[in-house]
Amino acid sequence: MADKTDTMLYLDGVSVSFDGFRALNGLSIIVYPAEMLAIIGPNGAGKTTMMDIITGKTRPDDGEVLFDGRTDLTQLDEAAIANLGIGRKFQKPTVFENQTVWDNLELALKKPRNVLATLFYAMDASDRARLDEILETVRLTARKNDLAADLSHGQKQWLEIGMLLAQDPKLLLVDEPVAGMTDSETVETAKLLKDIARTRSVVVVEHDMSFVRDLDTRVMCLAEGSVLAEGSLDQVSANPKVIESYLGR
Amino acid sequence: MRFRPLQLLMLALALACGLLATAPSRAQDGGADIGALVRAMGEASLRELQAIVSDLAATGDPSVTPSLEALAAGNLYVNDETGAVVIMQRNRMYDPVSEEEIAPVGDTDLSRIRVNNSLRRDIGTALGGLTLMSPNTATRMSAARSMLAARSPDNLPLLEEAIAEETDDAVRRMMNAARAVTILGMPDASLEEKRAAIPVVAQSAGREAATILNAALSTAPEELRPSIEASIAGIERDRAVWGAAQNVWFGISLGSVLLLAAIGLAITFGVMGVINMAHGEMVMLGAYTTFVVQEVIRQSAPGLFDYSLAIALPLAFLVTALVGICIERGVIRLLYGRPLETLLATWGISLILQQAVRSIFGPTNKMVSNPSWMSGAFELGGLTITWSRLWIVVFAIVVFVALLLVLKRTALGLQMRAVTQNRRMASAMGIRTPFVDAMTFGLGSGIAGLAGVALSQIDNVSPNLGQGYIIDSFMVVVFGGVGNLWGTLVGAMTLGIANKFLEPYAGAVLAKILILVLIILFIQRRPRGLFALKGRAVEQ
Amino acid sequence: MTALTIRAVDLHYGAAQALRNVTIECRPGRITAVLGRNGVGKSSTLRAITGINSVSAGDIVFDAEALKKSPPYKRARMGLGYVPQGREIFPLLTVKENLETGYAGLKRADRHIPETIFTLFPVLKSMLGRRGGDLSGGQQQQLAIGRALVTRPKVLVLDEPTEGIQPSIIKDIGRALQFLRDDMGMTILLVEQYLDFCREIADDIYVMDRGEIQHSGPASDLDLPEVRRHLMV
Amino acid sequence: MITQAILRALDKKAIWLVGILLVIAIAIPAGNLLIPPGQPFHVPAYIVTLFGKYLCYAILALALDLVWGYCGILSLGHGAFFALGGYAMGMYLMRQIGDRGVYANPTLPDFMVFLNWRELPWYWQGFDQFWFAMIMVVLVPGILAFVFGFLAFRSRVTGVYLSIMTQAMTFALLLAFFRNDMGFGGNNGLTDFKEILGFPIQAASTRSALFAATAVTLALSVIVCSMIVNSKLGKVMAAIRDAESRTRFLGYRVEYVKLFAFTVSAIMAGIAGALYVPQVGIINPGEFEPANSIEVVIWTAVGGRGTIVGPIIGAVLVNMGKSYFTGALPDLWLFALGGLFIFVTIFLPKGIVGTFAQWWRQARGPRRDNTTPRDTGASADRPLVAADPQPKPAE
C-alpha cells in the first residue's frame, strides 16, 4: 500500500473474526494529519470493530495498524494507545455515571496520568478556564454539578464529546456522534468537528447523511469488513453497490 | 453380685479345652455339654467368654453356630432373672442351641452379652471352620475369608474338603486363595504345590498378595524365586494402574460432592448474581429435612427406612425452595440493582438460620443413617467403590442434567436469564419479574436442599454443615466461570481430581493449600474462569 | 376514542421534576410522534407509559383502563410493546432467545416469531444463534424493534428507533410502521429526532420543551415556525 | 505540592474526625491512669483494652473502605494482611520473652521447644529488634498485596473473581499457618507475651500507651485516606470503580492505580494488626478465617462505604454490639446481629453514615449528592450479569 510515513493512522489488511464470523476482512485505511475521514456503511459492516482495533480493545488476527507512521498499535494496550493521543467517543455513550459532569471532564483533561501525578494534582486557573470553555461548547454549563447519570441520552452524547475535547488528542475517533440529536444540534456538531479537523485527524462514523454532507470531507463506505467505496459523498452515494447495500431506494 | 457359681467349673473347662485344642479334634460328641457352655456365657466376663468360645469351637458341632453368630452380632441376651441365654432378633426370641422360637416370658429384663474385638476375632476364626460348609453362600464366603486371614495349616484338610463340595465360583476362588496362601506359608509343602499356588495367590489374595509373596520369597527355594518375583512385579504394575484409577474415582466422587454443593449456588450466584452467603445453610436445611424424615420413619414406619432418602429428596427440595422463596420475597427482592448488598443481607440470614437450627434441633450432631443400598462397597477390578459415593456421583449428574434442561429448554429458564440480565426490560417484555425472581431463587435453594440430602449421607448433620462447603462452592463456581453451568461441572471435577492426585504426595493439608494457590494462578491466565464468556456481550 | 391517553402527568426524579402536566392522546390506528430537544422529557414520558418510572400525578389510560400503578409486565401483557432508547438487548441471550422473551404474555398458540420480523430485518434471521450483546449497534436496534413486535402489541411505543440504523433500513422501518398502522390497525407512539422521518410517517405530533407539551397538532404542523423554534438549540 | 495535598485532605469532616480521635487518644488513657477507680470519670482498664481493639478494627475497616468503597475492589481477604501484620508483631513479642518462657530457652519460643525444633528458623531472625519487626509489619502485608495485586490487576482479574481469589488467598494462609511445620505456633498461634519495648505488656500504663498509639494511628490513617480520596487520584479510583474499561480508554493505568490503593490499604491493615496483637495478647490463624474478612466488609457496609467516617463507626458499633450481646443474650445474639445486617441493608442502603448524610442534605435543601456512590453496585459487580445500573422502579 501507500507510503506509511506522514500518515496519522495507517491500517493495512486488517482482519478479525469472532467465532468464525469475519467482522473485518482485509481492511485498509489511511488518515493523514489534520484530515477528516467520514465512514459510512451498513449496520454490522465493522466500523465499531475497526475502532476497537485502533484503540486496543480488540486484537486483530492479521494486518498492520500504525499510528503516526511508526507506532504499532497492536502491541499496545488501551491506556498506552490513549496516551499516544488517540481519543474515542463510543457509539453507546459511556461516561462516569457516579461523578459530576465537571469531574468527568476533569478526568479527561490532558494531564499526566500516572499515580503520583494524579495524587498530587491541583487544578489551576487555566485548567478551570479550559473546562468552562468546553462546558459552554457542549452546552452543559448549567449541569456541571449534576451527576452524569442524571443526564438524558443526548446530553450524555454531548458530555462524551466534551471529554474527547478535554483529552486534546491527535486523532479523534468519533462513533455516531449525532445519534439522538436534533437537526440543529447535528449542524452544530458538524461545525465543531470541522473546526477540530483543521489541526487534528478525525475519523467519524455516522449514518446521518445530512450530517455527513455537512462535514464535506472524504467519505469511505465499509461493507462486510472491507472498503466498498471511497471518494466524495456524491461519488460514494452514487455508487450502485452503496445504494444497494446501504442507502436503499 | 459378682459371685459366679460357674466360675470354677469354667476355669476347669477352659484348661481342659486348652489341652484339647492342641490336638485338633472333630469329635461330634466332645464331652462338654453345649447347652451348659452357652448358658455359662450369660454371666461370663470377657476373658471367660473367650474360653467358652474356644470350647464351643472345639466341639466341632455345627449346632454351636447360631449362638456364636448371635454373640458376635450382639444378638445374644441373658435373662437377668433366670440366667437363661437367648437369641433376640427383630423382637423375637430363639433358643440359642435348638434355634426354636421361644415365647416371651412376661416382661423380664434381658441384657445383652457384650463382646469385644478380640472375642469377635476368635468367633470369626471359630465360625470359619464351622461354617465352611454352610448352605448360605455369604456365610461360606466370609468363612473362606477368615481362613484366608488365618493361614493356618490346620485348616487345609477342611478347606480341601470344602473346595471339592463348593458350587459357587466366587466362593471357590476365595477358598482356593486361602488354600494357596496357606500352602505357600507351609515349610513342608512340596515344590510343585507351591509353584501351583503362586499364581493363585497373585490373582486372588487381594491387597495382601504382594506381602504374602514377599514373605514367601525369603523362605522359598531357589527354583521358585523367579516365578515369585515375576508375580510380585506383576502385582506392583497392576497396583500402579489401579492406584491411578482409584485416584480418578476418588477425584470424581469428591468432584460430585463439590458439584452438588456448588450447583445451587450456580443459580443463585451464577445466574442471579446474588452473593448468597446463606447457600450453605440451605444445604444444611436439606440435611436436617433428611434427619426429620428418618426420625419420623424410625418412629412410625421402620420398614420404610430404605426409602427414607426417596422421601426426603422431594421434601428437602420443597422445604428449602420455600425458605428460599421467603428469603427472596422478604429480603433479596429489595436489593436488586445492588448485588453487593446481598452479601451483607444473606450473611445476616445465614447467621439467623444457623442459630435457628441450633435453637430448634440443638447444637449437636443429628443422627442420619445410610439406607442399606447406600452402605458398604463393592470391588471393581482393583477398585473398592463405596455405594454411597457411587450414588452421590449418579445423583450429582442427574441433578446437573435436570438443571441444564430447565435453564436451556424451558420458558422459565429463558425468563430467568432474561430477568437477571435486564430486569426492567424483561418486565417491559411482559415477564412477571417478581414471580420469576422468586422461582429462580427458590430453584437454587431447592437444589441446595437436594445437595443437603446427599451430604447428610457422608458428613455431619450439624448447624455448621453449610459453613464447611460455602468457600469450596464459591471457589468452584468462580473457577468454572460465573454464569456457566458447564463451567461449574468441569470446575468441580477438575478440583476434585486434582486434589485427589495431589493428596497422596502432599498430604491432605498441603494438597488443599496447593489447590488454592493453583486456582489463584489459574485465574491470572483466565480472569473469568475456565469457561469464560467472551466478546462484547460480556463487557456491557 | 383513544387507544392510549396520558393525562396531566407529572414525573419527578428525586426532587427534580422532569414532566409537568403532560397530556398526550394516541388515537387508534395512527402514528403519533413526540418531538423535542435533548433532555426535554421525551423518554421520561415513554417510561411513564410503560410503567418503568412511576408518575407523581396524572393518569395513564390504556384501552379504556386506568393503569394506575400496575407494573410494566402487566402493561406489556395488556398489549403495550416497547422499544427503548439505547436498545436494552439482553446481552447474553442469543438473538433467538431475545425474541422469545416476548412469548411471556402470549397464548401458547401464538408462541412463534412472526415472519414479518425477518422480512423487515433479514440480518436477524442470519444471526439467530449469535449473542445479542455481540451484535453491532444498528443490529441491536433492529433486534429491539423485532423483539417488541413478537409480543403482538396493540400499541407500540418506540423511543428513537432510527438511532444508529443505516438509511436503507430506516426507510424499511418507516414502511413497516405504516404497514402496521394501515394493515394491522396498530396504534403507534413514536419519539423521534429525525424530522424527515416523522414528516413522512407521522399523523399527529406533540412537541415538548422543558418537561411540558408546547404544541400539538397534525404532522403538517412540523413546518410551523413556532414548532421549529422549540426544536432549535 | 505535598503540603497542598495534605491541606486538601483536611476538609471540615476530616479535621473534626482527627480532632476527636486525638482527644480520645489523650482522654481515655488519662481517665484510666489519673482518675482513681470509683471516681465518676474513671475509665476501667477493661474499657481501654476493649476500645483499643475496636480502634484496630476501625483502621482495618478504613483500609478496606479505601479499596472497596473508593476503588471498587471488594477484598474478602483483608483479614490476611491484618493477621500478617499481627504475626510480625507477635514474633517480636515472642522474641522479647527471651528465657522467661516455660522451658527457659533463650532463643526458641516455647512451642518450638516442645515440638523439638533445634534452632530458630531463618525467617525468625531479626525479629528480636523492634525496628526490624516494624519494618516487617509494613513490608510483609505490603509485599504480599503488591505481588498478589500485581498479578491479579495486570491480568485484569476483577469483580467477584478477584473477591473470591482474595478469599482463596486468606484461606490458603489459614491452612498454612495452622500447620505446626510452618513455625508460627500452629493453631495456638503466638501468645504468652511479656514485654513490649521493655514495658510489661499487662501494665495499665502500657495498655494506655497502646491505646493512644492506636487512636493516633487511626487519625493518621484518616488523613492518608482523606488525602487520597480527595485528590484527583480519588476521582480516578471512583472512575475505575464505576467504569473500569472507560478509564483505560482515557489513558489511565488502571492496574497501577489499583495496585497503589491495594498496597496502601494492605499496609494499613498490617499496622492495625500489629497494634491489635499486644492489646489482645494473642495472634492465631483464626484471624485468617475468611469469615473474619467478610465481617470487615460488613462493618464497612454497616457504617457506610465510600465515606471516611462510615467504616470507623461501623467497626466500633458492630463490635460493641457483638461484645454486648455475646454476654447479654448468649443464645439469641446471632438473631440480633443477623437481623441488624438485614435491617441495615434494607433500610439504610448507604450505611449509617451515608443515610444520615443524605437525610441531612435533604433537610437542608435539595442539593446533589456527589460524595457517596449512587449505585452501590459499582464495578466490582460488573461480572454479575444482574448488575442493573438504574435504581429499581417501584413494582
Place this chain on the structure above:
Amino acid sequence: QDEGPIKVGILHSLSGTMAISETTLRDVMLMLIEQQNAKGGILGRQIEPVVVDTASDWPLAAELARRLIEVDEVDAVFGCWTSVCRKSVLPVFEELNSLLFYPVQYEGEESQRNVFYTGASPNQQAIPAVDYLMDEEGVERWVLAGTDYVYPQTTNLILEQYLLDAGIAQEDILINYTPFGHSDWQTIVSDIVAFGSEGKKTAVVSTINGDANVPFYRELANQGVAAEDIPVVAFSVGEEELSGFDTTPLVGHLAAWNYFMSVDTPENAEFIEAWQSFIGSTDRVTNDPMEAHYIGFNMWVAAVEAAGTTDPDAVIDAIVGVEVPNLTGGVATMLPNHHITKPVLIGEIQDDGQFFVVWETEDLVPGDAWSDFLPESAVLEADWTAPINCGNYNTQTQTCGGSTVTP
C-alpha cells in the same frame, strides 16, 4: 462484700464451629450450679451463673474473660474447649488473678497457677491406649492420624517417641494430618487399608478433631474397615460425636477416655438421670468433658468451703489435695501441678452409640503437666505448693523457669 450470690463465669462457645461440643458444657455447668444451689449453695450463699458466648472467636474469648472477671466480678470461670481458647484467656486470668477450670483433654506442656486442668493430659489417655493395643491386640504397625493442629501434633510426637522406645520400627509408623473439618476421607482410609494389609497387625490412633470424625467413621464403615482387622482408637470421639450416625458398622472400634456414659456406678446413674431430666430428653448422652466439669466444679466448691472464702489465692492454696468422687467409682484428687488423678478407660463402640469398657487402669493415673517423652520437658515439674510454687520447675537446675515465678 460477702453479701449476695457468688458468681461463676461460664465461658463456652455457643455459636460458631465449637458450639457443637461446648454448648453441652454450658448446660452441664448450669445443672451443677442449680444442684448446688438446691443444696444450699456455698458458704450459705447462692451461686449465680454468668453465661457468655465466645462464638469460637479467641480474641473475643479473652475479651469476655476480662469482662467476666472485671465487670461481672465472677469468682471462678469454667470454660474453653480448644487449647487456643485457653491460651488466649490465660494471660487475663494471670493478670487479674482469677480461676479457670479447663475440662478438655489437651496436649499438656503447661501448668499455670490460675488454671485447673480437669481434662486428661497425654499420659492419662494416649499412652495407656497405645499400651492396650500393643499388649492386648498385639498391634505392630501404627497409623497416627490427626487433625493438623497442636494437640494432635504434640500427642503424636509423644506417641511416636513412645513407640520407637518400645521397639517399633520407624517404617511401621505412618503419621497423617488433615485440615480441620476435613470431610473427604477416601484417600486416607484407603491408605490406611493399604498400610494395614501388609501382614502386620495394624491399628489407627486417631486424634482427629470433632467435626471431621463423622465423615471419617462413615468412610471407614463404607470401605469395610472392621475393628477386628484394623482397630481405630480415638481420643476425641465420645458419646456426643457418635450420636451423629449409625454405629453398627463400627462396632469394636475404640476410644480412650477417663469416663464413659456406660460405666455402671451409682454416681454415674444419678448423674445421667439428673442430666437427662435437666435437659429434658432421655436421648441426650453424657461424655468425658462433662465429667471433668463435674469434678472441677465439686473441687472448687470443696476448696471454697475449706478456705471459707472465694478469694482466689485462698482457693488456689486450698484446692491442692482436694478429693472428690469421680463418676466412675473412684476419687479425683487435685494435684500440686493443677492436674487431677483419673482412671483411664478403653471402650469399644457399640451399635447403640455407647462404649463398652474393655480395659481400665488398675490405679488412678496422675495427670502429668510435662511429658516425660519430650526431651526438653522431661526435666520439668509443676508444683504450685510451697516451697516450689512454680509451673515449670527445672529439676536439674532446680530453678523455676520463665516469669511464672512465685507471686
